[in-house]
Amino acid sequence: MTGQATDIVxxxxxxxxxxxxxxxxxxxxxxxxxxxxxxxGENGAGKSTLIRVLTGxxxxxxxxxxxxxxxxxxxxxxxxxxxGISTVxxxxxxxxxxxxxxxxxxxxxxxxxxxxxxxxxxxxAREILLGLDVEIDVTQPLGSFSIAIQQMAAIARxxxxxxxxxxxxxxxxSSLTAHETEQLxxxxxxxxxxxxxxxxxxxxLDQVYEVSDRVxxxxxxxxxxxxxxxxxxxxxxxxxxxxxxLTELDEIxxxxxxxxxxxxxxxxxxxxxxGLAGSIAPFDLVLHAGEVVGLAGxxxxxxxxLAHLIxxxxxxxxxxxxxxxxxxxxxxxxxxxxxxxxxxxEDRKGDGIVADLTVRENIILxxxxxxxxxxxxxxxxxxxxxxxYIELLNIATPSDEQPVGNLSGGNQQKVILAxxxxxxxxxxxxxxxxxxxxxxxxxxxxxxxxxxxxEGMSCVFISSELEEVLRTSHRVVVLRDRAKVTEFTGEVxxxxxxxxxxxxxx
Amino acid sequence: xxxxxPSVSVGRIVSNRLFVPLLALGAILLFDLIFVPGFFKLxxxxxxxxxSLVDILRNSxxxxxxxxxxxxxxxxxxxxxxxxxxMAIAASVACILIDPRIVGLNLSGNISxxxxxxxxxxxxxxxxxxxxxxxxVVCGLWNGALVSYGRIQPMVATLIxxxxxxxxxxxxxxxxxxxxxxxxxxxxxxGFLVLPFSLYVVVALLAGSWxxxxxxxxxxxxxxxxxxxxxxxxxxxxEKKVKLFAYAFCSFCAGVAGLIAVSSIRTSDANQIGLYxxxxxxxxxxxxxxxxxxxxxxxxxxxxxGALVIQATQTSMYAIGVPASAITAVKAVMVIVVILLxxxxxxxxxxxxxxxxxxxxxxx
Numbered sequence: 001m002t003g004q005a006t007d008i009v010x011x012x013x014x015x016x017x018x019x020x021x022x023x024x025x026x027x028x029x030x031x032x033x034x035x036x037x038x039x040x041g042e043n044g045a046g047k048s049t050l051i052r053v054l055t056g057x058x059x060x061x062x063x064x065x066x067x068x069x070x071x072x073x074x075x076x077x078x079x080x081x082x083x084g085i086s087t088v089x090x091x092x093x094x095x096x097x098x099x100x101x102x103x104x105x106x107x108x109x110x111x112x113x114x115x116x117x118x119x120x121x122x123x124x125a126r127e128i129l130l131g132l133d134v135e136i137d138v139t140q141p142l143g144s145f146s147i148a149i150q151q152m153a154a155i156a157r158x159x160x161x162x163x164x165x166x167x168x169x170x171x172x173x174s175s176l177t178a179h180e181t182e183q184l185x186x187x188x189x190x191x192x193x194x195x196x197x198x199x200x201x202x203x204x205l206d207q208v209y210e211v212s213d214r215v216x217x218x219x220x221x222x223x224x225x226x227x228x229x230x231x232x233x234x235x236x237x238x239x240x241x242x243x244x245x246l247t248e249l250d251e252i253x254x255x256x257x258x259x260x261x262x263x264x265x266x267x268x269x270x271x272x273x274x275g276l277a278g279s280i281a282p283f284d285l286v287l288h289a290g291e292v293v294g295l296a297g298x299x300x301x302x303x304x305x306l307a308h309l310i311x312x313x314x315x316x317x318x319x320x321x322x323x324x325x326x327x328x329x330x331x332x333x334x335x336x337x338x339x340x341x342x343x344x345x346e347d348r349k350g351d352g353i354v355a356d357l358t359v360r361e362n363i364i365l366x367x368x369x370x371x372x373x374x375x376x377x378x379x380x381x382x383x384x385x386x387x388x389y390i391e392l393l394n395i396a397t398p399s400d401e402q403p404v405g406n407l408s409g410g411n412q413q414k415v416i417l418a419x420x421x422x423x424x425x426x427x428x429x430x431x432x433x434x435x436x437x438x439x440x441x442x443x444x445x446x447x448x449x450x451x452x453x454x455e456g457m458s459c460v461f462i463s464s465e466l467e468e469v470l471r472t473s474h475r476v477v478v479l480r481d482r483a484k485v486t487e488f489t490g491e492v493x494x495x496x497x498x499x500x501x502x503x504x505x506x
Numbered sequence: 507x508x509x510x511x512p513s514v515s516v517g518r519i520v521s522n523r524l525f526v527p528l529l530a531l532g533a534i535l536l537f538d539l540i541f542v543p544g545f546f547k548l549x550x551x552x553x554x555x556x557x558s559l560v561d562i563l564r565n566s567x568x569x570x571x572x573x574x575x576x577x578x579x580x581x582x583x584x585x586x587x588x589x590x591x592x593m594a595i596a597a598s599v600a601c602i603l604i605d606p607r608i609v610g611l612n613l614s615g616n617i618s619x620x621x622x623x624x625x626x627x628x629x630x631x632x633x634x635x636x637x638x639x640x641x642x643v644v645c646g647l648w649n650g651a652l653v654s655y656g657r658i659q660p661m662v663a664t665l666i667x668x669x670x671x672x673x674x675x676x677x678x679x680x681x682x683x684x685x686x687x688x689x690x691x692x693x694x695x696x697g698f699l700v701l702p703f704s705l706y707v708v709v710a711l712l713a714g715s716w717x718x719x720x721x722x723x724x725x726x727x728x729x730x731x732x733x734x735x736x737x738x739x740x741x742x743x744x745e746k747k748v749k750l751f752a753y754a755f756c757s758f759c760a761g762v763a764g765l766i767a768v769s770s771i772r773t774s775d776a777n778q779i780g781l782y783x784x785x786x787x788x789x790x791x792x793x794x795x796x797x798x799x800x801x802x803x804x805x806x807x808x809x810x811x812g813a814l815v816i817q818a819t820q821t822s823m824y825a826i827g828v829p830a831s832a833i834t835a836v837k838a839v840m841v842i843v844v845i846l847l848x849x850x851x852x853x854x855x856x857x858x859x860x861x862x863x864x865x866x867x868x869x870x
Contacts, residue, residue: 313740334742343740351740354733356802361726368723369742376722419741 006032008197009054009085009166014063016049023049025222026063031166036192037199038212038229041241045218047201051168054199055087056080068165084165086158088172094154096143101125103142104157128156132187148180152187159191167191169200185211203465205234206498217241238467252446252471256292259454260474264289268458269310269341269427273319280305281483282318287427287458292449294473295462297501302482303462304346307429310460311343312336323427337370342425344416346432346462348409352416355405359397360386362404362415367422389418394444410441417445421452428452429460434468446472466497523795523803526847527811530793530840534818542825554698558821564702566817568593568763568780571708572787573794573809574715575759578752580791583732583801584653584660586756589787591671592645593764593780598678600638600765601774603629604691605684624689631690639761645671646757650750664753668784675776684774695770704766708810711762715755716806725804728752732801786816789837793844816840 009031016024024046031037039047052058054065056074065072067083074080077087094103101122102109110120125138134152142150151172158164172184188198188211202208208215209229217224217240224240267286275282280302287293295303308314310321312331321328323339336343345351354362363386364377371377377385386400393414397407404415413433420428430449434442449459449472463469469476476488478500486500538545538558548557572589579586604627627634645667652663686692697703719725730738731745738745760780767779792798793815794808816837823836846852 333740334744337742345740350734351736354730354737354741356733357726357730361730365726365730365738365743366741368726371723373724373727374722 006034008033008068010066011050011054012064012066014050014053014060014065016053016058016060023221024053024060025220027218027221027223029054029216029223030226031197031199032214033165033197034192034195035197035213036188036211037197038208038215039199039201039218040203040205040208040215040237041218041224045241046221047218048170049221050218051087051170051199051201054080054166055085055168084163085168086164086166087168087170088151088154088158089170094142094150094157096150097141099139100129100136100142100145100149100153101138103153104128104138104160108160125156128160129153131190132156133183133190134187146180148183151180151184155187164196167196167198169198171201171203181207204498205237205467206495208237209234252443252450255447255450256472256474259290259450262454262456263291263474264456267325268323270322271310271319272322274309274316274321275318276305276309276314277317279314279482280309283484285310285477285484287460289426289456289458290453291475292453292459292461292473294469294476295460295479296466296469296476296497297479297485298464300482301479301501302484303479304431305482306479306484307343307346307431307460307462310427311341311429313343334369337366337423337425340424340426341429342366342420342423342427343429344413344420344431344433346435348413348416348435353404353412356403358401359390359395359404359407359415360400363389363400363418363422366419370423385422386418389422392421393418393448413445414441417448425457427458427460429462431462432464433461434463434465442468466494466501470494470497523805524808524811526844527794527808527815529847530815530844531811531818534815534822538818538822538825542822545822545825553700555700558825560701562814562818562821563705565821566813567702567704567708568767569783569786569790569813569816570810571711571759571763571766572783573790573813574708574711574806575756576784576787576791577794577796577804577806577809578715578719578728579660579756580788580796580798581728581732581801581804582749582752583735583799584749584752585664585788585798586649586753586760587661587664587784588645588649588667588671589756589760589763590780590783591668591675592642592757592760593767593783594675594776595645595671595678596638596642596761596764597768597779598675598774598776599641600634600691600768601684601686602678603627603634603637604631604686604688622687624687627688627691631688634691635765638765639758642757642761642764643754646754646760647750649757650753653753654746654749672776675779679774679776681776686769686772686774692769692772695766695768696772704770707762707766711759712806712810715759718755719806724748724751729802729804732804786813789841789844790816792848793840795848797848 007030009029011027011029013026013028014024015026027046027050029050039050041047049058053060054074056076056079065074067085072083074083074085080087098106101124104125105121110117110124112120122138129136129138129152132152132155134149136145136149142153145153155167155169158167185207188200192198200212212229214226215229215232215237216226217237219241266288268289269285269287271283271285273282273284283306285306295306297303309316312328312333312335315331323341328339333343349355354365357365360382364382367385368377383400389395390397390400395407395411395414395418397411404412407415417433433445446468449461453459453474461469461472470492474489476492476497478485478488478497480501488497542558545558548555548559550556572593576586576589606628649664649667652658652666653660656663693703694707695704699706719728727738727743727748730741730743731748735745738748763783764780768774771779788798790812791809793812794805794810796804796809819836819840820833823833824830828836
């Protein structure tokens with residue numbers, strides 16, 4: 001690794017393992033003064049771990065960090081701050097009921113005769129925010145402003161705490177609208193002009209190209225490379241992130257196009273103005289056998305709420321739901337399972353796995369629930385079913401008697417998939433089925449969804465990663481602010497979907 | 507459980523679910539062997555088996571019955587404090603059905619003629635038993651409804667019946683202690699068929715419970731609900747009905763315990779029957795390895811052994827002359843030891859020691 005004169009941070013051969021996961025494999029990372037450096041990679045690539053090592057949350061197992069040419073060992077987040085490394089995390093962790101000024105300057109309020117000098121404090125806060133091109137009333141509670149402004153306040157606080165030389169942003173734009181993102185980027189460019197080194201994690205490739213100078217790609221815990229953003233073609237970047245050739249992606253794509261021939265024209269499930277007050281605005285939706293419908297939208301846009309309504313976890317307050325042309329009257333998971341509807345929930349740990357039960361018991365759980373209390377599946381039959389799905393889905397487990405909590409996230413997800421496939425559903429709803437799962441498994445699940453559709457299943461595919469939704473879905477439904485916004489069929493323009501998700505009026 | 511292997515490793519034994527309860531039982535019996543002369547002596551009189559061991563088994567039957575039901579409730583992540591009170595209610599119901607004179611029912615014939623009559627019962631004994639158990643189940647449905655449909659904390663929900671239940675039991679018998687002369691009824695708690703009859707009752711209860719939970723899906727559903735009720739709900743399990751069932755079944759077991767208790771003392775004593783037994787039942791389940799508060803995996807056999815441990819300890823303490831009033835202190839020590847044995851830190855230590863011993867074994 002050649003440390004250039006402008007490099008402020010040089011991370012050399014960073015290695016980090018967690019029980020069962022090799023999170024970082026000898027990763028090099030450099031950050032230069034006055035640059036915006038994007039850090040990309042799929043979920044589980046090691047971006048967050050690298051950031052946590054840099055900001056002192058995790059200690060690396062091996063490797064060295066040089067700051068301003070001096071080797072350092074970063075003990076804690078507090079230590080990182082004192083070294084000039086400030087971090088803004090994905091979720092704004094400030095106090096919404098304190099004023100903006102208090103949030104920015106808490107802990108270092110200007111004092112006057114033993115009292116807080118409010119006038120001076122508010123003035124300082126206003127000044128710092130003005131430096132970020134934000135002009136607001138700093139005496140208002142933080143919670144009364146948009147998430148973007150709150151994020152700005154968090155950045156302002158990060159700048160105040162230390163005379164920051166390095167600013168780390170962990171997925172700063174994941175909950176921002178397009179307009180708010182623009183505002184954030186303006187602030188980032190301004191800070192860059194002042195010589196601050198900025199690195200940020202993002203899932204949105206558009207943003208990589210819009211704001212970053214260099215981009216580092218991680219995959220499966222290993223460094224793929226660092227590139228000048230301007231000279232890196234977009235498709236190459238995607239290939240680097242996914243670690244598979246475009247032909248393979250083309251294959252999934254071709255698979256998708258082929259399977260789209262078989263979509264039934266009869267509606268399997270029809271939602272007519274279905275909505276739940278306070279949760280999701282009334283929406284219309286038609287699902288067909290053999291079709292994969294993707295739900296795109298930001299976190300909290302209503303994707304999960306829509307899925308829960310279709311699955312019958314909640315009783316809608318508006319509209320009517322029909323399945324096979326018959327109106328749905330009973331809303332409960334068991335009623336849905338009996339209708340042939342299955343839901344792989346978003347919160348795998350909380351709503352999905354039953355950690356202490358074995359793989360076998362987890363797999364047969366929904367099937368047994370459908371059979372009821374007394375039509376007990378024999379133990380031999382249970383083993384047969386479990387073994388069948390372990391083989392079919394390639395679940396890595398020492399045996400089907402292993403508690404499912406001991407498996408890795410990807411394998412847990414497969415167990416839950418198996419649980420639902422065992423009920424032989426006609427409509428399978430997958431809510432973030434690939435979150436936190438390694439790239440290989442991810443592609444497996446995407447392929448599986450398409451082959452299930454080919455066999456005549458109707459699938460609803462929910463994911464935060466637009467790439468993935470586009471890759472697997474025949475049709476994309478976009479949600480925003482807890483309402484269905486629009487639908488895209490056929491050849492979809494990614495930009496158009498992005499604008500629909502963000503709500504910018506293009 | 508364990509398949510035969512050429513060499514049994516220490517780790518396998520330690521990690522067996524029944525290890526702690528059996529260890530505890532073994533420790534107490536060892537204690538008796540050393541300090542209580544004649545403890546293991548058994549003799550046959552009139553075709554009945556007598557001895558301290560038989561006494562322990564016989565005296566433990568109400569606790570065993572309670573522990574079986576309590577296991578299912580604790581496995582759902584709850585607890586039932588009302589079992590002692592439900593015992594008293596079932597006992598009062600049984601007594602009033604056998605001898606309803608105190609509620610002013612005018613029995614035909616000479617009252618004094620029926621007093622002391624060992625065959626007298628106002629309603630047939632099988633009906634007495636069935637009705638008492640049904641009343642107990644109704645109590646359990648009340649508890650279960652509060653917990654599952656009312657979403658009230660199990661401890662608070664069952665506390666209601668724990669306090670109110672004794673009052674209800676008093677009301678049923680008009681606060682009068684009814685004395686039972688009926689021999690058929692008294693046979694439940696006092697009879698002998700070589701071994702005490704109540705022993706057969708709880709063995710049947712244990713076998714029935716095992717079949718009910720392990721030969722149907724109920725056991726799996728109870729464990730699943732206890733570990734993660736949300737995941738169970740998403741999987742289509744009626745988590746509310748599962749909890750309702752567990753509380754109803756627990757009260758049914760309490761009813762059985764109440765009948766055994768009242769039959770053996772032949773008196774409806776609503777103030778004394780089942781007093782503080784809920785604590786013994788909970789302790790038995792905890793000794794048996796089902797985790798209080800968290801729920802999940804349960805072991806009926808473990809709970810039964812737990813109940814035997816408690817009774818054996820109590821009997822042994824009496825045998826060496828510890829006053830009854832000091833027994834609670836002994837139980838407190840037991841609670842501490844059990845909690846330590848199940849704590850993760852101590853288990854980890856045990857695993858390390860086990861592995862080291864295992865290595866030595868392999869090296870030898």
